[in-house]
Amino acid sequence: MAASSPLYPSSVTNVSNQIHPGLYEYLAELVSKRVATIKYIRKAHEGNTHWFNTILLTKDNLANMYPNSSMVKRTNNFYALGLSLGAILDITNPVDYIKALSQIMNEYERHTSDDSKQKMKNIFRKKSKDENAVDNTSDYGYLIIPHIPFEIDYLETFFTLIDIMAEAYHKLLVGTEGPICTQSYFELVLKCDGKVKKIVTMITKELDLLARNAIKEELKLIDPLSFMAKISSPIELDSENA
Numbered sequence: 001m002a003a004s005s006p007l008y009p010s011s012v013t014n015v016s017n018q019i020h021p022g023l024y025e026y027l028a029e030l031v032s033k034r035v036a037t038i039k040y041i042r043k044a045h046e047g048n049t050h051w052f053n054t055i056l057l058t059k060d061n062l063a064n065m066y067p068n069s070s071m072v073k074r075t076n077n078f079y080a081l082g083l084s085l086g087a088i089l090d091i092t093n094p095v096d097y098i099k100a101l102s103q104i105m106n107e108y109e110r111h112t113s114d115d116s117k118q119k120m121k122n123i124f125r126k127k128s129k130d131e132n133a134v135d136n137t138s139d140y141g142y143l144i145i146p147h148i149p150f151e152i153d154y155l156e157t158f159f160t161l162i163d164i165m166a167e168a169y170h171k172l173l174v175g176t177e178g179p180i181c182t183q184s185y186f187e188l189v190l191k192c193d194g195k196v197k198k199i200v201t202m203i204t205k206e207l208d209l210l211a212r213n214a215i216k217e218e219l220k221l222i223d224p225l226s227f228m229a230k231i232s233s234p235i236e237l238d239s240e241n242a
Contacts, residue, residue, distance in 0.1 A: 024181045042162040051211040071154040082161040084144045094175045098188045105195040107143035
């Protein structure tokens with residue numbers, strides 16, 4: 001999100017705890033826009049809407065693009081994120097909630113980053129019960145990494161995560177219309193939003209690529225000769241970094 005975005009109030013000062021009368025309105029606008037985007041992406045994954053008024057993405061298209069066997073890592077990561085977000089939705093204090101949300105997103109980013117891969121290689125090293133207890137409690141404070149002994153459905157997991165994300169955004173407006181909505185609170189919201197946007201952007205790019213390939217296939221049906229010499233590039237998913 002650019003610094004010139006209308007979601008950034010022009011009257012922001014360096015006093016982190018100063019109350020800004022219009023800050024809640026900016027927060028409400030951010031929540032509204034992000035929830036609308038999240039719900040649109042969910043609708044597109046349901047296979048019953050045209051992607052930005054171009055082409056209908058069907059359930060078969062999406063199932064072929066996201067086969068469960070190839071999406072295990074991302075599915076497990078999305079499951080962990082949804083489980084962790086759901087666990088903090090009952091926090092009633094807005095400041096405690098945004099701090100917990102911020103920590104979850106930081107821990108999720110660390111968990112899914114390339115830097116964590118080397119660390120995770122040590123997972124299968126034999127450890128004592130005491131060592132395992134320390135690792136489980138010290139690695140992450142809010143991110144829940146469950147043991148999943150079976151393959152779970154990617155799209156169903158994604159739908160659940162999207163719904164929980166929408167609830168997590170709506171909760172940012174609960175009890176914050178007043179002195180709670182300070183500049184420091186809003187800055188934490190923006191940091192969390194930036195990390196969610198990385199996930200949203202990744203999914204959006206994949207759907208854009210799927211739509212382009214689907215359009216090419218449609219055009220082939222109209223004029224197959226014009227496309228005989230062209231080979232569509234395969235769709236590559238960033239399943240490792242999700």
